Amino acid sequence: MNKAIRFIPLILVIILGIVLYRGLSLNPQDMPSALVGKPMPNFSLATLLDENKTVTKADLKGDVILINVWATWCVYCKYEFPDLIDIAKKENISLYGVNSKDDRAMAKQWINNLGNPYIFSVFDEEGSLGLDMGVYGAPETFVVDHHGIIRKRFAGVINPSTWRQEFKPLLAQLKQERLAEQGK
Amino acid sequence: MLKTIIIALLTYTTLAFMVNASPVETFKFKDDVTKVRFQTLTKELRCPKCQNQDLADSNAPIAADLRKQIYAQLKQGKSDQEIVNYMVERYGEFVLYRPRVSNLTYALWFGPAFVLLLGVLVVVMVLRSKTNKEDNTELSNEQQLKLNELLSKNNASSASTHKKQ
Numbered sequence: 001m002n003k004a005i006r007f008i009p010l011i012l013v014i015i016l017g018i019v020l021y022r023g024l025s026l027n028p029q030d031m032p033s034a035l036v037g038k039p040m041p042n043f044s045l046a047t048l049l050d051e052n053k054t055v056t057k058a059d060l061k062g063d064v065i066l067i068n069v070w071a072t073w074c075v076y077c078k079y080e081f082p083d084l085i086d087i088a089k090k091e092n093i094s095l096y097g098v099n100s101k102d103d104r105a106m107a108k109q110w111i112n113n114l115g116n117p118y119i120f121s122v123f124d125e126e127g128s129l130g131l132d133m134g135v136y137g138a139p140e141t142f143v144v145d146h147h148g149i150i151r152k153r154f155a156g157v158i159n160p161s162t163w164r165q166e167f168k169p170l171l172a173q174l175k176q177e178r179l180a181e182q183g184k
Numbered sequence: 185m186l187k188t189i190i191i192a193l194l195t196y197t198t199l200a201f202m203v204n205a206s207p208v209e210t211f212k213f214k215d216d217v218t219k220v221r222f223q224t225l226t227k228e229l230r231c232p233k234c235q236n237q238d239l240a241d242s243n244a245p246i247a248a249d250l251r252k253q254i255y256a257q258l259k260q261g262k263s264d265q266e267i268v269n270y271m272v273e274r275y276g277e278f279v280l281y282r283p284r285v286s287n288l289t290y291a292l293w294f295g296p297a298f299v300l301l302l303g304v305l306v307v308v309m310v311l312r313s314k315t316n317k318e319d320n321t322e323l324s325n326e327q328q329l330k331l332n333e334l335l336s337k338n339n340a341s342s343a344s345t346h347k348k349q
Contacts, residue, residue, distance in 0.1 A: 034276035101245070127249055134274040136232040136246040 033134055033142075033153035040067075040144050041132035048099045048107055048121035055122060057148070062094025064174055065144040068118070068158075069130060071102040072110050074138035076157045081110075083159050084117035093171070097121030100130045100138055143167065145174050209248070211255050218258055225254050225267060228282065232275045 070077040088095040097118035143152040213219040226240035231247040
């Protein structure tokens with residue numbers, strides 16, 4: 001009995017070590033969004049390309065809606081653009097943009113130079129929609145399901161590898177859910 | 185002389201740091217109470233981007249936005265609780281430097297007290313077992329017999345040496 005007690009500190013240290021070691025491989029930036037499971041917030045803003053056209057939440061249509069937050073001040077958004085164009089073409093999703101706290105002329109220039117992956121981009125000059133969505137940087141991408149519920153927030157660059165890892169499984173799951181609901 | 189120079193240098197560097205430490209924004213408050221509330225809120229809320237800074241301390245664009253948002257909401261006459269709820273709805277419990285007590289945070293709130301209690305308990309147990317050992321000075325029957333035997337032997341031998349002298 002006494003001998004077993006002597007090993008308790010060692011065991012505690014080992015457990016602590018395992019917990020701390022695991023902590024090393026966690027990404028502190030990888031936080032669950034407070035909005036996952038909640039409806040997409042309402043908004044009423046002009047589009048980037050046509051400042052006289054106002055869009056709202058009702059204009060986001062599609063079975064699976066992807067909302068990509070971007071800006072010309074965001075360096076990584078530039079890397080993301082070609083992959084977004086590719087994904088918008090190939091995948092069964094509707095991709096919308098939120099141009100966050102940007103200069104309209106510069107953003108238009110970007111779209112002209114790099115191509116336009118979005119069905120439309122909302123021009124969120126004040127960052128009010130970004131704030132409502134809990135955005136704290138760019139690029140960030142949200143997945144909204146067919147009920148208008150936010151299912152995922154991804155902070156970081158979309159490329160073929162992150163797309164496969166982060167989005168593909170969720171898209172498959174959403175498809176299953178849609179099929180199940182249609183079957184009822 | 186040297187002392188004066190050192191003091192002058194120290195004051196200079198401290199002042200320089202104080203000037204550069206926090207982002208400069210000019211918010212005008214209608215009274216001192218609102219000002220204090222603003223300062224408290226920006227210290228209580230964490231910047232979502234730079235995770236080890238509070239909103240008051242951070243230079244990140246998002247922190248500036250949130251400061252403006254807090255200022256605007258204070259102007260609208262919102263209560264502290266309403267403002268905190270607004271932030272939590274968008275950025276999650278994460279923005280609170282003092283997380284709410286919930287199933288997830290029980291360990292965080294009560295863990296240290298529990299560990300302290302455990303430590304006290306262990307110390308008490310160790311001390312008790314030690315004092316018990318010290319109290320146990322009585323000899324067992326066997327030991328008593330052996331002692332008597334040794335003593336009588338000793339007495340006998342010392343008696344014999346006395347005789348010789």
